[in-house]
Amino acid sequence: MKFDKSKKLYEEAKKMVPGGVSSSIRQSEWPVPLFFKSAKGSKMTDVDGNQFIDYVMGMGPNIFGHSPDFITNSVYKDMQDGFCLTGQSEKENELSEFVERTLPFKRKFRYASSGTEIVQIALRLARSYTNKNKFLKFEGHYHGWMDSVLYNSHPDVSSEETLFDPIAESGGIAKGTADEVVIAPWNDAEAIEKILKDQHKDISAIITEPILWNSNVILPNSGYLEKLRELCDEYDVLLIFDEVGTGFRVALGGAQEIYCVEPDLSTYAKSMAGGFPIAMLAGKPEIMDYMSSGEVVHGGSFNTNVMSVSAAHATLDYLLNNKNFFKSLNKNGEILINGLEEAAKKQNIDVLIQGLGSVFYLSFTNLDSIKNYRDHANNVDQEKYREFSKLMLLNGVRLSQNGRWHMSSSHDVNDIENTIRAAELSFAEL
Numbered sequence: 001m002k003f004d005k006s007k008k009l010y011e012e013a014k015k016m017v018p019g020g021v022s023s024s025i026r027q028s029e030w031p032v033p034l035f036f037k038s039a040k041g042s043k044m045t046d047v048d049g050n051q052f053i054d055y056v057m058g059m060g061p062n063i064f065g066h067s068p069d070f071i072t073n074s075v076y077k078d079m080q081d082g083f084c085l086t087g088q089s090e091k092e093n094e095l096s097e098f099v100e101r102t103l104p105f106k107r108k109f110r111y112a113s114s115g116t117e118i119v120q121i122a123l124r125l126a127r128s129y130t131n132k133n134k135f136l137k138f139e140g141h142y143h144g145w146m147d148s149v150l151y152n153s154h155p156d157v158s159s160e161e162t163l164f165d166p167i168a169e170s171g172g173i174a175k176g177t178a179d180e181v182v183i184a185p186w187n188d189a190e191a192i193e194k195i196l197k198d199q200h201k202d203i204s205a206i207i208t209e210p211i212l213w214n215s216n217v218i219l220p221n222s223g224y225l226e227k228l229r230e231l232c233d234e235y236d237v238l239l240i241f242d243e244v245g246t247g248f249r250v251a252l253g254g255a256q257e258i259y260c261v262e263p264d265l266s267t268y269a270k271s272m273a274g275g276f277p278i279a280m281l282a283g284k285p286e287i288m289d290y291m292s293s294g295e296v297v298h299g300g301s302f303n304t305n306v307m308s309v310s311a312a313h314a315t316l317d318y319l320l321n322n323k324n325f326f327k328s329l330n331k332n333g334e335i336l337i338n339g340l341e342e343a344a345k346k347q348n349i350d351v352l353i354q355g356l357g358s359v360f361y362l363s364f365t366n367l368d369s370i371k372n373y374r375d376h377a378n379n380v381d382q383e384k385y386r387e388f389s390k391l392m393l394l395n396g397v398r399l400s401q402n403g404r405w406h407m408s409s410s411h412d413v414n415d416i417e418n419t420i421r422a423a424e425l426s427f428a429e430l
């Protein structure tokens, strides 16, 4: 497999774009960040003509695979009548009606373009509603790249003594933001009970990924989310579920449908429009109405642009009319997981695959389960995964840099078989 054209384009890009990429994580791709020519269904083709079965899937959004015709057609049709209206449309109302039918709880909605933005408005609302300034986030959780939340998503915890102090994960983060964030271990109800007992007067909200999508795809311990809900009620703290990853991917109503726990606010983005940029905040009406009164400001020139509304409308219409979509997505994912586990076993390689069929995480570790970020950071051989993902690429399978695999409904039996074959070869070569 040759990557000559990508290498040449990367050299040119570096002269114009810092690091040659438009998102920091892409910089670590091997052999260079690849330049792509086209993507359709489960496959991507790069500028050198290499074709890959793709499990990056936009880091989650492409639940139907790349550029599904029904979304392309809907967007193309709707955009003939204008695309950046910066105004309301009847189709947006229809979209909200669709959303009402997907979520398990009665909600009002606001839309934006990215997960980072929607988390921002969730935290702002929580502060205004509770009249408290701090919020609590968990180690190993990622909520976007803005200053207030870019703390302790992937901290170095190799020393036993590492505390839960806020650690900024980029240069240039406003120093004052560290005073607003309280960091806690996840899946540990006692730790939260203690923090809330001591600090509830200052904490407006707990924000959590209900399934820890950003570190090893860790499921919550039995009763953990329920306990968070109980503690938030006891101490007048809002509970925010960041479902940017899990929303419209693990079930129609997201993780809150699976676990039947009602957050006060929840954020969505990635999979809501089958790959088009849209984000949504869903919240209890009495909290969301702080935006109606003008008490809390939320803006965005591109909010509910015609293409994003059209794609989200088509996505939700499809999902509402295909009730078995997630069942079958998860089932196909499980077939793949079983095949990958078998392939590793044949080579006597210890791997742990965690998550659900639609999204899962493959780690090189001898643990038989990972319950929190520190288990992950201290016991997973990331270097081995990087080596494995290089070999997989050379065997025709594109994996994300961070170990998370995303299934789509376009991955068929052949793709699954070919992926397992590629994994057999890659494990053998490791």
Ligand SMILES: Cc1ncc(COP(=O)(O)O)c(C=O)c1O
Residues within 6 Å of the ligand: 059, 113, 114, 115, 116, 117, 119, 142, 143, 144, 145, 209, 213, 214, 242, 243, 244, 245, 269, 270
């Ligand atoms: C749980 C979660 N929240 C927020 C974000 C930020 O979303 P975006 O990349 O659309 O800004 C991400 C992105 O990966 C995420 O996984």
